Amino acid sequence: MKKMTAIDLFAGLGGFSAGAEMAGIDVVWAGNHWPAAVEIHAANHPGARHACQDLQQTNWRDVPAHDIMLASPCCQGHSKARGKLNGNPQHDDSRSTAWAPVSAVEYHRPYLFWIENVPGFLNWVLYPAWCAAMHALGYALTPMIIDAADHDVPQHRERLFIAGVRAKHPLEIKMRRREHVPASSFVDFEAGNWQPIEKPGRAANTLARIAAGRAQHGDRFISSYYGAERGGRSISRPIGTITTRDRHAIIDGDRMRMLSIPEATAAMSFPPGYILPPVPKLAMHMLGNAVAPKVARDVLTAMLEAA
Incomplete structure (x- = not known):
């Protein structure tokens, strides 16, 4: 049986590509506008052809034929974390990247696609x-919000996945829910650069968050530096969303x-040995922007079962 092939648009760190490989799919091409991301993706997925360019300017004749298109257009213009001010040119430009997958499927007409x-x-x-x-263009769509x-x-990381099939009717995709994995599965209390909680200069808001978390969860828990989690989170449940900064x-x-x-790499479900940028700030930025590979594995597996 011929192995299915895929291309990965806005490939970033390569979470969609890693998930595709877990699902038994060959990623034959990956594109991104950021040289650092293309370099890291190529290191982890050397079998794919790579393009470093603005995908809205891509000549799709230069991209190999494929069965599945994967795409994660820029999300900042749609994200509550960054806001969506009317007339903001940066956000308008960000949102417009969603048209690149449309032009890609117009040229290649793959049977299937996933947009994240x-x-x-x-x-x-x-x-x-x-x-x-x-x-x-002949595609029926199945939008799904998946944690x-x-x-x-x-x-806990909620993202929108839109399945497309070149057919009259949308796919009836059945996602099998798995048992939740706690943060304790990856937190290493024997490693890391620890500091005293009570030290000069520690922000009052930080101390208040930690006090509230200790009252709820005891001596070991996870506290968020920003966001809505005022009382922390137990390590016996999944961590909150990994973002692009600490x-x-x-x-x-x-x-x-x-x-x-x-x-953070384990919390995103990247496989052991996955290559990351050596600069921690850059690595965290790429991780926070990535597709969780095991989610990609499951959505692709479910799509192939439904197709």
């Missing part, structure tokens, strides 16, 4: 027009430290 983004993509004023464009924690990922602090009695890169 934040749930706010559904509220985009041009989302109905985007869907109409895909429908005009990574339901798919063997020790992290967000989570590990609390252990009277000491604390930020979540490490190896821990």
Whole structure:
């Protein structure tokens, strides 16, 4: 039986590609505008051809034929974390990247595709027009909001996945929920750069968050530096969403430290040995922007079963 092939648009760190390989799919081409991301993707997926370019300017004749298109257009313009001010040119430009997958499927007409983004993509004023464009090209769409924690990922991370099939009727995709994996599965209390919680200069808000978390969860828990988690989170449940900058602090009695890169990598479900940038700030940025590989594995497996 011929192995299915895929291309990966806005490939970033390569979570979609890693998940595709877990599902038995060959990634034959990957594109991204950021040289650092292309370099890392190529190191982890050397069998794919790579392009470093603005994907809205891609000549799709240069991209190999494929069975499945994977795409994660820029999400910042749709994300609550960054805001969506009317007339903001940066956000308008960000949202416009969603048209690159439309032009890709117009040229290649793959049988299947998956688009990943934040749930706010559904509220985009041009989302109905985007869907109409895909429908005009002969694709039926199945949008799904999926929490990574339901798919063997020790992290609550809700993302929108839109399945497309070149057919009259949308796919009836049945996602099997897996048992949640706790943060304790990857937090290493024997490693890391620990500091005392009580030290000069520690912000009052940070101390208040930690006090509230200790009252709820005891001496060991996870405290968020920003966001809505005022009382922390138990390590017996999945961690909150990994973002592009340090967000989570590990609390252990009277000491604390930020979540490490190896821990964030495990929280995203990247396989052991996956290559990351050597600069921690850059590695965290790429991890926070990535698709969780095990989610990609499950959505692709479910799509192939439904197709």
